[in-house]
Amino acid sequence: MENIYMSRGASKVVNVCAKIKPGEQVLIVTELSRLSIAQALATEVYRVGAEPAICIMEPRKQDSEEPPKEIAAAMKASDAFLSVVGKSITHTHAVKDAIAAGSRGLVLTHFTEEMMIHGGIEGDFEEAKRVCTAMAEGMAGAEKIVLTSPGGTHLEYSAKGRRGNKLYCMVEPGQFSTLPTVEANVSPLEGTANGVIVADGSIPYIGIGVLEEPVTLKVENGRIVDISGGYQAKMLADNLASKNDPNVYNVAEHGVGLNPRCHFCGFMLEDEGVFGSCHIGIGTSITLGGTVKASCHYDVIMKNGTIVADGKVLMENGVPKV
Template sequence: MNFSNEMPLGIKQLFTSVTNLKRHEKVLIITDDNKKEIGEFVYGYAKEYFDTTLIVMPTRKGHGAEPPEAVRGAMENCDVAFGATTMSMYHSKARLETSAKGRLRWVGLQDYALHMFEEGGLTANFDEVASVIDRVSEHYQGETFKLQSPGGTDMVCSIKGREPVFDYGTSKVPGSASFPPNAEVALGPVEGTANGTLVFDGSIPHPKLNILENPVTCKVENGYITEITGEEEANILREILETFEDDTVYNIAELGLGLNEKNVICGHMAPDEGSLGNIHIGIGKNLNFGGHVDSPLHLDLVMRDVTIEIDGRLLMEEGKLKV
């Protein structure tokens, strides 16, 4: 398919390297009141080449929150859906169950900014990124996961029986889901096994936080965050979690290792979480990672330059891959 030379590279990547869209396919763009600029931007290009529908919904309270039933219905009747929303729909039951039916290719564009279509992770060679993910994933499994960082992180958990979950940043196969330019391999810790200290010094992708000027320290006991300390950012995180009035939001749910070298931490979810050398710890819902905690929230928190050992084998040292 020949696209206009005026089309931004990032948009072209979404239609080709990310989704391999065909002219006859149906495209759905979901946006919300706070991200209409992004939704309408993608719609403006998509409608010129595909049977495209744009739907706007109220902004959801948190990542993983369910969309209205009308949105879910639209998701069940399209080939590719772009979620240009404030909060991620990736961990919602609507997305998980619709993808499981085998038609939908989901692409999360949550927390996007216009500059991301021109520079950064969306300009990567996604075939090369996939080869890195495949190489690392062979080693990203085992029984005991140890995580450290220069910022003070020191945590150990069990990953026994948990299989790696991939995000290549592409959704080319029916039933697949991604949120480019994120590219990662992730594991779900066994519930109740994480213990130690987590120090987040990268970002917390949430409208009230994003890039962290001051570190946020979390004490972890038996799989749950039990204490949050730090400066103003720590207070904000504590308040966000308290509003749910649900202890499951403190569950250590994910160990997501970013592997797209074109990404840098910039205060936006996809590039922050997919940045090479850094890890994001997901808290709350873990249904997508082999777990059974159905929380009303899945929130990722990013730390820099991590050191990772699995069963005593060094996979990454202060942000540098060793495998």
């Protein structure tokens, strides 16, 4: 029965978000656990006159692990690709190279059948485009950005020379977007972030999900140097330590959630889109404008952020001012 109800979401992904045209070659990268979603998307791709190809890969062992080289090559050769996976391949060379080659991509990481029917996918992406674009432009290239939150976050960094990324779930050739999160983000200049991050919303990775108590991360010279809190903080700290990769502590991203239909539920691309939230990505930054490739990319999310860029208030207590 869910396959029937997913048809409306599949139509939105294919026609509104990816703008698939007749005759295009569309690659759908998936895993067996999400085959029903991939099939719903492929059905709609075929209906509009394009040619779908479904590639089923073994689930990656961790987020940001590269897909098989054959799939990476197919992504690069496609007109458009849809990634419907459990472990994220968003922050990989495969995605970066496919976009550089002129493909366009949508990332549906951690998607469930329910997410194809209700929640953030019901958002008005055309309406969200304006504020998302303005937020990204406000953050881009700022000499000094200050992020604070009622929960205790106070982080300062420079985005000098960095582009602002606007992800509003609709793509043109040479672009990718996550879905259904609507977000603006920027990658802090390496080594410039200092302060304290207090996540009180969600850490939608490695089974942590919606936070039961705050997780506090101390930042010095662009790197996480201490993680404290309850058992969920320990889960994050232990997982990062197990990577044996110093780059996993890199402050890679400052993102802003801008989809009013998203809600905290423990799934990454719903949680990151919650309107008025902010997230700090740690680890890989190469797909965002940074220079670091790590063995993972995790986001820690806080509620009701305030953002000041070069003295201009972009968001105040979760309310955009752009």
